[in-house]
Amino acid sequence: MHIKLLIAAACLLGLFSTIGAALPYPILPPLFASGASNGLNSFLGLPPKMLFGLALTINPLGLLIGNTLLGPLSDRYGRRPVLMVTTFGAALGHVLTALALLLESYPLFILARFGTGLLEGNGAVVRAMLADRLEGELRVRALSWLNGAFYLGWLAGPLLAGATVVWGITVPFWIAAGALVLTTALVAAVLPRETASLATTSWWYVARHQHAFHxxxxxxxxxxxxxxxxxxxxxxxxxxxxxxxxxxxxxxxxxxxxxxxxxxxxxxxxxxxxxxxxxxxxxxxxxxxxxxxxxxxxxxxxxxxxxxxxxxxxxxxxxxxxxxxxxxxxxxxxxxxxxxxxxxxxxxxxxxxxxxxxxxxxxxxxxxxxxxxxxxxxxxxxxxxxxxxxxxxxxxxxxxxxxxxxx
The missing domain is CATH 1.20.1250.20 (MFS general substrate transporter like domains)
Known part of the structure; x- marks a missing residue:
């Protein structure tokens, strides 16, 4: 495995995951605060600002749970399979988000954003992948570059949304989904297959007893x-x-x-x-x-x-x-x-x-x-x-x- 390709794959994973988390920030306020009624801002007759607050909170909540569980799961089942499943799953989450916006379905939107956050909480797995395969000064530099990719994503997400939403409110999410699918293919190509831990514990046991707070x-x-x-x-x-x-x-x-x-x-x-x-x-x-x-x-x-x-x-x-x-x-x-x-x-x-x-x-x-x-x-x-x-x-x-x- 080429070290430069490994680091590049890690940085792309970090970049696109953060872009996905930051993407809705310029899109959501007009949907909930413009004064025009729609299926998203009138769900169950609740105040639009309350619905907006929940819409902003639900993705970080998913990130919190994902970061707690996905790292230990990757210790048990390997970095490659966990990264492939979560990255492709996050792409599907963006697809569901786009469908929720088209249907103006608030429950589907909340479900999609939570699921996307949960799966994009794989940043811990990406860091662990670099920590596993690199050593010394190169490991420290690579982790620093990965942090740079995370930072860049917080800038690129809103910029991508602002530049492409003129073609339709769902376009940014389709682009993010496509980028994550391509990244999944890159992970499959760059990371070698791994042997899962010989421990016989189930994923549910790992989630309950080997989470990060353990x-x-x-x-x-x-x-x-x-x-x-x-x-x-x-x-x-x-x-x-x-x-x-x-x-x-x-x-x-x-x-x-x-x-x-x-x-x-x-x-x-x-x-x-x-x-x-x-x-x-x-x-x-x-x-x-x-x-x-x-x-x-x-x-x-x-x-x-x-x-x-x-x-x-x-x-x-x-x-x-x-x-x-x-x-x-x-x-x-x-x-x-x-x-x-x-x-x-x-x-x-x-x-x-x-x-x-x-x-x-x-x-x-x-x-x-x-x-x-x-x-x-x-x-x-x-x-x-x-x-x-x-x-x-x-x-x-x-x-x-x-x-x-x-x-």
């Missing part, structure tokens, strides 16, 4: 989960509420938000290309300083003037890209023996959980001031950075006396 019985992984949850709460507070800040303070509309978001995604993507390079500085120390940088950018957005806030939004992409390049590689080295799929699944699941929690918190704090939820995010990210530094010092103790240190 790793929390290990003390170090509990510590990692708490730190990662705090940092990603800060990140999701930033992602979810900087657009609202842009509306309230600079007075930006949709085009202005789109341009700022494009700048942020471009900075993250470019940074991810270089973030995986080797360094003499210990991984946890670099991750801690990256988390401090992210916290500083969020705090600048919450406390600074308009121009400082605009710069902070775009530059946030630099420390965040470094953090997301460092931590998965370090986890792959230190905890890989527990199952790369489960470990990467825990990282992905933590982000999804933080997304849901901060959305709930953010439904209250912005009623007082949007900057409160941003400030909370900055505090949580800074706390995570402080804990990482403490953890790094703690782990250096055993190293000084002949222990394993950071690994």
């Amino acid at each position: 790793l929390l019985r290990h003390a170090d992984l509990r510590k990692l989960f708490i730190v990662q949850f705090a940092y990603t709460c800060g990140v999701t507070a930033f992602y979810e509420f900087y657009p609202l800040w842009l509306v309230e303070f600079p007075g930006y509309g949709a085009p202005g938000i789109a341009w700022i978001t494009a700048g942020l995604c471009a900075v993250m993507t470019l940074t991810a290309v270089f973030a995986g390079r080797p360094s003499r500085i210990a991984p946890l120390q670099r991750a801690a300083w990256s988390a401090f940088g992210g916290a500083a950018a969020i705090a600048a957005l919450a406390l600074g003037n308009v121009w400082l806030g605009l710069v902070a939004i775009v530059l946030f992409g630099i420390p965040n890209a470094f953090y997301n390049a460092i931590v998965p590689g370090w986890c792959a080295e230190r905890f890989g023996a527990l199952g790369q799929g489960a470990v990467m699944g825990l990282l992905s699941t933590t982000f999804c959980l933080a997304n849901i929690v901060m959305a709930l918190v953010g439904s209250v704090l912005p009623l007082v001031d949007t900057r409160l939820v941003l400030m909370l995010g900055a505090v949580l990210s800074a706390w995570a950075a402080w804990r990482l530094l403490g953890w790094r010092v703690q782990m250096a103790g055993p190293a000084a006396t002949g222990g394993t240190g950071e690994g």
Whole structure:
């Protein structure tokens, strides 16, 4: 198997999965907020905004469950079959979404978006695939490039939708489905066949007893989960509420938000290309300083003037890209023996959980001031950075006396 083809396949999987998650964002608001009644925004006579909120939430909920389960399932049944099934299944999910829009069927739309999110939660499997087959510096660089593909997808999804919806509201979903079918074929061609684990456990047993959260019985992984949850709460507070800040303070509309978001995604993507390079500085120390940088950018957005806030939004992409390049590689080295799929699944699941929690918190704090939820995010990210530094010092103790240190 050619290493370059493997990395390219992984990046395409990450790109198209993220595109699928981000695709509906510019499409849904007009369907639910235009004032024109249709089968989607009048389901059971419920308020359109309530239906819209559920439509936005259901896909991340599927991603949360998928990231929890698919990684451990791939440890049991192999990366190749799980990736092929989930990628092709996600393509069918986009087809069902297009049919739901044509039929104006809200229940089918919700079912399709949940199923698509569930199957596109295979990012943990993609990371595990790279962690399995690459080592050392190349593994860290490849995981960084994969993160860049994920970031690019969040930009490309809305852009694809905006560019193609003029030909019909279902066209973006048909394009996404076709891209995922082609990606399934690429996975089949690039990844060699694997031998499933010799364990006789059923998939239901794996789902119930070997999901990503099962790793929390290990003390170090509990510590990692708490730190990662705090940092990603800060990140999701930033992602979810900087657009609202842009509306309230600079007075930006949709085009202005789109341009700022494009700048942020471009900075993250470019940074991810270089973030995986080797360094003499210990991984946890670099991750801690990256988390401090992210916290500083969020705090600048919450406390600074308009121009400082605009710069902070775009530059946030630099420390965040470094953090997301460092931590998965370090986890792959230190905890890989527990199952790369489960470990990467825990990282992905933590982000999804933080997304849901901060959305709930953010439904209250912005009623007082949007900057409160941003400030909370900055505090949580800074706390995570402080804990990482403490953890790094703690782990250096055993190293000084002949222990394993950071690994």
